[in-house]
Amino acid sequence: MPEHDVKDVRDVRDTVINYHDGTSRKAIVLDREVPYPEGKLIVSRTDTQGVITHANQAFVEMSGYTEDELIGANHYILRHPDMPSVAFAGLWETIEAGNKWHGYVKNLRKDGAYYWVKATVIPNIRNGVVVGYTSVRRKPSRSKVSESEALYKTLS
Amino acid sequence: MTLNLTVSPDFAPDHISGWFIFNTWLQRQLGTGVHLELYDCFDTQRKDIKSGKFDLVYANPFDASMLVRELGFKALVRPISKPDExxxxxxxxxxxxxxxxxxxxxxxxxxxxxxxxxxxxxxxxxxxxxxxxxxxxxxxxxxxxxxxxxxxxxxxxxxxxxxxxxxxxxxxxxxxxxxxSEISVVHHTLLLSPKLQKYASTIQQRLIKMMDDEKGRSVLESMNLLGWEAMTEEETEFMIDLIDTLIDE
Missing domain, CATH: 3.40.190.10 (Periplasmic binding protein-like II)
Incomplete structure (x- = not known):
């Protein structure tokens, strides 16, 4: 068992996370927040199906995955079970219509800890066609995180 | 033909002379006149760019977005190891x-x-x-x-x-x-107007090779730059998409 699991053993949840495409995975979820790094932006790009095609260094560091593990994976591997699926349904509806989406998101790290972000996702339009999406995450305020936590509990 | 060049007004005053030296270097490289116009106000410069006054613009990332998406400019090069932070x-x-x-x-x-x-x-x-x-x-x-x-x-x-x-x-x-900030992927770019795209390859190649000779390096040094590297169309689009995410609407 990894060292952090031993330390935080009372807070460990074994959770099965179901995704919209019918797949699922078993994940360890820890009640441990990793602070958002000062001054950084987490940047990723996906294809139109949500498969990651680009990850910057801040994304690699915060997610806990290697770049090789991220590229080719679906972005939903970051999805925390505390996030209501309706939030992501709204995201996809917005970006598939060609619009920009903003929201506060609790992300799940590979090690089971979590981090909050203010996320913006935009469609990448080339010659009039959506070829993928760019997602940029930045440091959220604690008041917005508290508001979002309260809201998401009512939606889960 | 004279190329009209302008530079985003955010460089340190110490490097004004460097941009004039670059202007002379570029004239010699291209065998054509290059006229440099500098501004101390972003808004005034932006109005003149939008009116079609310039062919070559060293633009900050937000203006690059406007130049590419609204005016059809194409990014040729970016400065090496010089992200805007x-x-x-x-x-x-x-x-x-x-x-x-x-x-x-x-x-x-x-x-x-x-x-x-x-x-x-x-x-x-x-x-x-x-x-x-x-x-x-x-x-x-x-x-x-x-x-x-x-x-x-x-x-x-x-x-x-x-x-x-x-x-x-x-x-x-x-x-x-x-x-x-530690964003790394947002930087200035040198962009060429759509009406002069036939010169794009020549200008880009001369700029990329600028750091290969002593004269070029000394001009770069006077502008506080290490050199230029090519910007592909997709790299430009990626940066502009990223900047779009930073503008709250």
């Missing part, structure tokens, strides 16, 4: 230790540099601050931003990191940095 600094004796210590009503001193101001405001978001609950004092240069911070006429100042680094130690020693 932003610093928020305060007086060294201020009680503020982090951005989160700032309260509504905080006073900011800034230039009219659009990318620094946008990224600066993003870095204030963790304190729940935005344009509606802060007061902004806009000044003409980063030296004046620093002067206002030292006089404690504002709680914090926004700086382009390059400009901050070039302030004297005497000034920097009287300030403390609250946050410095």
């Amino acid at each position: 932003t610093i928020i600094a305060t007086h060294k004796d201020a009680a503020i230790q982090s951005v989160e210590d700032l309260k509504p009503g905080a006073t900011l001193v800034t230039t009219d540099d659009p990318d620094v101001n946008r990224i600066g405001m993003i870095m204030l978001e963790p304190a729940d601050l935005d344009a509606s609950n802060t007061e902004t004092l806009a000044v003409d240069s980063y030296v004046i931003v620093a002067k206002n911070v030292l006089n404690q006429d504002a709680d914090v100042g926004f700086f382009l990191k390059d400009a901050y680094d070039e302030l004297s130690d005497l000034i920097k020693n009287q300030m403390k940095i609250l946050v410095s």
